[in-house]
Amino acid sequence: MNSELHHVVVVGAGFGGLELVRALGKAPVRVTLIDQRNHHLFQPLLYQVATTSLATSEIAWPIRHLVRHEKAVTTLLATVTGVDKANKCVVLDDGDTIAYDTLVLATGARHSYFGRDEWEQFAPGLKTLEDATTIRRHVLRAFEQAERETDAEARNALLTFVIIGGGPTGVELAGTIAELAHATLRADFRNIDTRDTKVVLVEAGDRILAAFRPDLSAYAKRALERLGVTVELGHAVSSCNADGVVFGGRHLAARNIIWAAGVAASPAAQWLGAEADRAGRAIVEDDLTVAGHPDIFVIGDTAQVKRADGRPVPGIAPAAKQAGRHVAATLKARLAGNDAKRPFVYKHQGDLATIGKRAAVIDFGRISFTGWPAWWLWGIAHIFFLIGLRNRLAVAMNWLWIYATGQRSARLITQGRQPSSP
Amino acid sequence: MNSELHHVVVVGAGFGGLELVRALGKAPVRVTLIDQRNHHLFQPLLYQVATTSLATSEIAWPIRHLVRHEKAVTTLLATVTGVDKANKCVVLDDGDTIAYDTLVLATGARHSYFGRDEWEQFAPGLKTLEDATTIRRHVLRAFEQAERETDAEARNALLTFVIIGGGPTGVELAGTIAELAHATLRADFRNIDTRDTKVVLVEAGDRILAAFRPDLSAYAKRALERLGVTVELGHAVSSCNADGVVFGGRHLAARNIIWAAGVAASPAAQWLGAEADRAGRAIVEDDLTVAGHPDIFVIGDTAQVKRADGRPVPGIAPAAKQAGRHVAATLKARLAGNDAKRPFVYKHQGDLATIGKRAAVIDFGRISFTGWPAWWLWGIAHIFFLIGLRNRLAVAMNWLWIYATGQRSARLITQGRQPSSP
Numbered sequence: 001m002n003s004e005l006h007h008v009v010v011v012g013a014g015f016g017g018l019e020l021v022r023a024l025g026k027a028p029v030r031v032t033l034i035d036q037r038n039h040h041l042f043q044p045l046l047y048q049v050a051t052t053s054l055a056t057s058e059i060a061w062p063i064r065h066l067v068r069h070e071k072a073v074t075t076l077l078a079t080v081t082g083v084d085k086a087n088k089c090v091v092l093d094d095g096d097t098i099a100y101d102t103l104v105l106a107t108g109a110r111h112s113y114f115g116r117d118e119w120e121q122f123a124p125g126l127k128t129l130e131d132a133t134t135i136r137r138h139v140l141r142a143f144e145q146a147e148r149e150t151d152a153e154a155r156n157a158l159l160t161f162v163i164i165g166g167g168p169t170g171v172e173l174a175g176t177i178a179e180l181a182h183a184t185l186r187a188d189f190r191n192i193d194t195r196d197t198k199v200v201l202v203e204a205g206d207r208i209l210a211a212f213r214p215d216l217s218a219y220a221k222r223a224l225e226r227l228g229v230t231v232e233l234g235h236a237v238s239s240c241n242a243d244g245v246v247f248g249g250r251h252l253a254a255r256n257i258i259w260a261a262g263v264a265a266s267p268a269a270q271w272l273g274a275e276a277d278r279a280g281r282a283i284v285e286d287d288l289t290v291a292g293h294p295d296i297f298v299i300g301d302t303a304q305v306k307r308a309d310g311r312p313v314p315g316i317a318p319a320a321k322q323a324g325r326h327v328a329a330t331l332k333a334r335l336a337g338n339d340a341k342r343p344f345v346y347k348h349q350g351d352l353a354t355i356g357k358r359a360a361v362i363d364f365g366r367i368s369f370t371g372w373p374a375w376w377l378w379g380i381a382h383i384f385f386l387i388g389l390r391n392r393l394a395v396a397m398n399w400l401w402i403y404a405t406g407q408r409s410a411r412l413i414t415q416g417r418q419p420s421s422p
Numbered sequence: 423m424n425s426e427l428h429h430v431v432v433v434g435a436g437f438g439g440l441e442l443v444r445a446l447g448k449a450p451v452r453v454t455l456i457d458q459r460n461h462h463l464f465q466p467l468l469y470q471v472a473t474t475s476l477a478t479s480e481i482a483w484p485i486r487h488l489v490r491h492e493k494a495v496t497t498l499l500a501t502v503t504g505v506d507k508a509n510k511c512v513v514l515d516d517g518d519t520i521a522y523d524t525l526v527l528a529t530g531a532r533h534s535y536f537g538r539d540e541w542e543q544f545a546p547g548l549k550t551l552e553d554a555t556t557i558r559r560h561v562l563r564a565f566e567q568a569e570r571e572t573d574a575e576a577r578n579a580l581l582t583f584v585i586i587g588g589g590p591t592g593v594e595l596a597g598t599i600a601e602l603a604h605a606t607l608r609a610d611f612r613n614i615d616t617r618d619t620k621v622v623l624v625e626a627g628d629r630i631l632a633a634f635r636p637d638l639s640a641y642a643k644r645a646l647e648r649l650g651v652t653v654e655l656g657h658a659v660s661s662c663n664a665d666g667v668v669f670g671g672r673h674l675a676a677r678n679i680i681w682a683a684g685v686a687a688s689p690a691a692q693w694l695g696a697e698a699d700r701a702g703r704a705i706v707e708d709d710l711t712v713a714g715h716p717d718i719f720v721i722g723d724t725a726q727v728k729r730a731d732g733r734p735v736p737g738i739a740p741a742a743k744q745a746g747r748h749v750a751a752t753l754k755a756r757l758a759g760n761d762a763k764r765p766f767v768y769k770h771q772g773d774l775a776t777i778g779k780r781a782a783v784i785d786f787g788r789i790s791f792t793g794w795p796a797w798w799l800w801g802i803a804h805i806f807f808l809i810g811l812r813n814r815l816a817v818a819m820n821w822l823w824i825y826a827t828g829q830r831s832a833r834l835i836t837q838g839r840q841p842s843s844p
Contacts, residue, residue, distance in 0.1 A: 038562060038835040055477035057832035062562075064610040065833065074612045077566040077835075129836050140460060140484075144499040188486040190496045390823050390831060394816065401812050409812060410479035411487065413460040413499075414551050415837055 005030045005072075006335065009090055009100035011080050011268075013040050013063040015317040016300035017106035019324030021073055027332050030072050032098060034090070036079040038062055041129060042386060044317060045395075047169055049132035050258075051139070051176035052184075052408040056129050058394050061387055080107075083271040085293065102295050104327055105268040105282075109301035109315060112264030112279065119240040123257035126169060130415075135258055137413045139177065142256050143185060144413075146192050153253070159197045160254035162245050164237050165261030166203030167210070168353040171220060173258055174201040175356040178227040183406045199229045200254070202247050204236040204261075211314065211351050212363045219370045223355040237261075263315060265302040272296065277304045286343040287330065288323060297330075299323035305344060313346045317385075322346060352378050357403055427452045427494075428757060431512055431522035433502050434688075435462050435485040437739040438722035439528035441746030443495055449754050452494050454520060456512070458501040460484055463551060464808060466739060467817075469591055471554035472680075473561070473598040474606075474830040478551050480816050483809055502529075505693040507715060524717050526749055527690040527704075531723035531737060534686030534701065541662040545679035548591060557680060559835050561599065564678050565607060566835075568614050575675070581619045582676035584667050586659050587683030588625030589632070590775040593642060595680055596623040597778040600649040605828045621651045622676070624669050626658040626683075631783065633736065633773050638783045641792045645777040659683075685737060687724040694718065699726045708765040709752065710745060719752075721745035727766060735768045739807075744768060774800050779825055 006029045010017045013035040021033055039060040048054040064075035076098075082091040083105075089097040111125030124134050139161070146158040159181075163174045181197035188194075201208065201224065207217040208224075208231060221231050235248035244254040262279075269275070269282035274290050276282055281304035282290065288303065290296045300320035305313040313319045326344045333342065350364040352374075360374035369377060379399055383392050402408055428451045432439045435457040443455055461482040470476040486497035498520075504513040505527075511519040533547030546556050561583070568580040581603075585596045603619035610616075623630065623646065629639040630646075630653060643653050657670035666676040684701075691697070691704035696712050698704055703726035704712065710725065712718045722742035727735040735741045748766045755764065772786040774796075782796035791799060801821055805814050824830055 038566060038833070055479040056836065057477040057834055060834055062610070062833040065829075068609045075610075076570060077563075078570070129834070133836075141499075144460060148498060148500065187490045188484070188497075390819075390829075393819065394831075397812075397815065397819075407487075407812075409816075411460070411484040412479055412482055412551070414478065414555075 007032065007099065007101045008104065008331065009034065009098055009102070010104045010106060011035075011090060012106035012108055012266075012300070012302075013037075013066075013075075014043075014106060014108050014300060014320060016320035016324040017104065018063070018066060019321040020104060020106070020299070020328050021067055021070060021324075023325045023328030024072075024331065025070075025328075027328075028335060029331070030074075031070070032074050032076060032100075033063065033067065034076045034078050034080060034098070035063055036077070037128075038064075038077050039129075040066055040387075043127070044385075045382060046126055046129075046132050047172045047176065049129065049410065050126055050135040051173065051180055052136055052411045053176065053402055054395060054398055055410050056133065058391055058398070059386075060129060061391070066387065080271070083296075085272065085296070088295070100295075102297070102331060104297045104299065105271070105302060106298075106300045106320070106324070107266035107268050107302050109263045109265050109279075109281075111259055112262035113259065114262050116240070119259070122240045122242055123164060123245075123259040125259040126173070133414060136410070137415065138256055139180070140411060140413050143181075143189065143192070143194060145255075147189050148191075155192065156196075156198075157244065157253040158255045159192070159194075160244070160252065161197065161199045161256040161258070162252060162254045163199070163201045163258045163260055164240075164245070165259065166201055166205065166208030166231070166233075167260060168351075170201055170203070170260035171208055171224065171353050171355060173260060174199050174229045175224055175227055175354065175359075178224075178229050179356050179406075180408065182228055184408050197228075200232060200252065201229055202232045202235055202237055202245070204234070206234055208233070209351075209353055209361065212353075212361060213368060216361045216363050216368055216370065220353065220355055220361050223359040223370075227356045263301070268298055268302040272298075274298070279304075285341075287341045288327060288344050297327045299327060305346065307346055307348075314348075316351075318349050319346055352381065354378050429454065429521065429523045430526065430753065431456065431520055431524070432526045432528060433457075433512065433690075434528035434530055434722070434724075435459075435488075435497075436465075436528060436530050436722060436742060438742035438746040439526065440485070440488065441743040442526060442528070442721070442750050443489055443492060443746075445747045445750030446494075446753065447492075447750075449494075449750075450757060451753070452496070453492070454496050454498060454522075455485065455489065456498045456500050456502060456520070457485055458499070459550075460486075460499050461551075462488055462809075465549070466807075467804060468548055468551075468554050469594045469598065471551065471832065472548055472557040473595065473602055474558055474833045475598065475824055476817060476820055477832050478555065480813055480820070481808075482551060483813070488809065502693070505718075507694065507718070510717070522717075524719070524753060526719045526721065527693070527724060528720075528722045528742070528746070529688035529690050529724045531685045531687045531701075531703075533681055534684035535681065536684050538662070541681070544662045544664055545586060545667075545681040547681040548595070555836060558832070559837065560678055561602070562833060562835050565603075565611065565614070565616060567677075569611050570613075577614065578618075578620075579666065579675040579677045581614065581616075582666070582674065583619065583621045583678040583680070584674060584676045585621070585623050585680045585682055586662075586667070587681065588623055588627065588630030588653070588655075589682060590773075592623055592625070592682035593630055593646065593775050593777060595682060596621050596651045597646055597649055597776065597781075600646075600651050601778050601828075602830065604650055606830050619650075622654060622674065623651055624654045624657055624659055624667070626656070628656055630655070631773075631775055634775070634783060634785045635790060638785050638790055638792065642775065642777055642783050645781040645792075649778050685723070690720055690724040694720075696720070701726075707763075709763045710749060710766050719749045721749060727768070729768055729770075736770075738773075740771050741768055774803065776800050
């Protein structure tokens with residue numbers, strides 16, 4: 001590798017970081033791509049791992065394999081703990097430093113409990129593969145425990161699932177858990193009827209899918225209710241514990257709570273000492289650089305960017321990808337001697353969410369779809385965005401299988417408490 | 423469920439327990455099937471999860487789903503800690519007891535370190551899905567660390583893999599890791615050449631695959647060597663630690679050690695206070711019952727059974743299945759009023775092992791196969807024995823993909839140390 005070349009260090013190989021690296025293509029730079037995980041994760045389908053529809057390896061790929069043909073890119077599995085702006089280097093957890101000419105932070109976000117971190121043990125969130133297998137284990141174990149439970153009240157609590165947060169993740173989890181209980185698992189138990197399962201979606205706002213048009217929110221609510229989900233609007237959760245949740249002044253006994261409500265940015269803003277919004281996102285200039293540091297970009301869920309009309313750019317995959325491409329174009333222009341500031345213009349392509357295996361809502365602004373045409377469009381779009389022919393085939397086969405048989409293939413309780421014998 | 427019916431309690435839903443439950447079919451009994459895991463595991467392909475070829479959910483299925491059509495069967499996820507022969511019940515870890523009329527223990531085996539349990543932390547074994555993802559994590563992380571390591575000696579130790587034990591599991595692991603290093607990962611690294619990886623298979627006996635004919639052992643050794651594996655025969659390992667292994671008086675620096683050498687039975691014999699062999703297996707009568715207890719059967723890897731010629735029945739899936747069918751037939755005969763002792767006669771169908779993705783050895787006694795015809799026969803046989811059309815399709819697709827492209831789909835480092843930052 002020619003060490004005379006301009007060195008771009010990218011931290012985070014999510015949608016933004018990966019798109020940036022690919023868009024740099026044959027630009028005369030060398031790139032170091034750092035991530036604390038060895039895999040890029042297709043987060044929009046993570047809820048399907050949590051609900052036994054897909055295997056972990058169907059939505060995650062080794063980062064270094066994805067960029068194996070970009071000979072200018074070195075991939076490092078390492079954890080960044082800080083940025084030394086004065087010496088222009090990032091600091092790793094083992095004390096090593098990596099010097100940069102240009103730094104791009106694309107480190108994403110994690111769920112936030114709005115200062116109530118003690119809720120996490122009772123209401124796990126969903127951001128990583130481990131989060132997904134943890135939720136899968138909790139969900140499946142609840143039915144197993146209910147099968148052995150003789151006390152009716154305790155059994156009802158085991159068969160009550162509360163999902164907190166009515167965004168796409170909460171809606172998708174609620175719909176899929178309802179289908180799992182009411183269809184997939186029905187024939188497998190002897191002492192319980194899994195159709196007695198209660199699935200409750202709690203949303204503090206006055207409608208679910210708040211990013212969508214109000215009529216689509218109303219449709220999604222009806223579609224969830226048809227699947228047997230109870231939708232509770234206008235209630236913030238005031239307490240979570242091992243026995244259940246409190247919302248709207250009443251206590252609901254539930255042994256299964258999933259958190260899909262809040263998001264907090266990674267500490268990129270702290271590393272930089274940059275101004276941040278309440279969710280911890282670095283507030284960046286309109287060209288995605290940090291004020292006073294044209295050599296440092298922050299993109300994706302860990303940055304706060306405004307659209308022309310003042311609304312924030314949403315924390316979704318297409319926005320991160322557009323930002324990655326924008327930074328690549330800016331760097332290429334700079335290398336060609338053009339240092340003019342290039343503002344990022346976000347193009348919103350639409351919002352999508354599925355409700356179970358036969359309905360979805362798609363909001364393209366003027367045009368919208370609901371019902372099974374939306375479900376098929378959603379499925380085809382997601383298969384298109386998956387990486388690699390093999391994964392597209394595998395996921396398509398899984399979905400068609402679930403569609404035709406109602407059976408899900410990844411009903412595994414793994415990790416967690418290890419059986420002690422033998 | 424009619425509680426007047428004869429109650430058969432089966433502990434363990436491996437090959438033996440599951441085959442027994444299925445073979446009971448419509449017999450006038452009620453059955454309780456207890457396992458500490460929620461899934462039946464196809465152990466012969468576990469090494470393919472450890473070496474990134476298959477996903478966990480492709481070789482494991484929820485037990486209760488597999489027996490959903492057997493309405494007489496209740497499945498329990500529970501851990502058995504003992505047997506109360508006087509009161510005819512099994513004891514669970516939460517203190518609950520389950521009464522039986524007939525008890526079948528099919529609790530399998532785990533790896534054994536021959537009294538050197540402190541080796542386990544350095545040389546993990548392979549019996550459960552968690553074992554497989556642990557080994558997968560270690561193997562993949564070694565290459566990641568080598569990519570960052572600047573000291574040549576430390577890098578060589580990271581790129582040295584020692585597999586202890588030359589049975590089918592050891593041979594299959596060694597062959598697949600060699601392929602992973604020399605082909606799959608080759609294009610993905612910048613600072614190391616993964617073809618420098620050393621894979622060493624250490625076997626204490628004078629040949630690998632000792633259960634096979636000597637000429638097939640010799641073929642397997644040559645096939646491994648063609649893949650770049652060093653086979654060390656006649657050396658027992660005398661020490662394992664974080665730096666490497668000692669065998670034949672010399673120390674080999676290696677940061678990756680996998681244990682495929684010894685097996686210890688589950689504590690079924692201890693639960694029963696029954697006579698056991700050195701590996702902890704209960705020594706049973708020729709009808710698979712425990713001496714003095716015609717109502718208690720022990721089958722599979724946790725029992726020691728002799729063949730007519732005095733050799734032990736091997737610890738392989740077909741033997742466990744045959745024993746399961748034999749116990750089912752005995753129970754049916756007894757229910758029909760025939761209490762005559764029915765000795766178990768094991769029929770050995772053959773031995774199979776693969777070496778990488780193009781060679782295998784199959785020993786049917788008089789007939790044997792090697793090379794690619796054996797590999798295809800092995801593959802077709804294993805797909806046939808997988809459960810469910812969906813898994814057969816998925817595994818077949820995976821194998822054809824690996825065969826055609828050399829790429830493996832499950833290269834995920836998961837669990838283990840959790841990244842601390844969001």
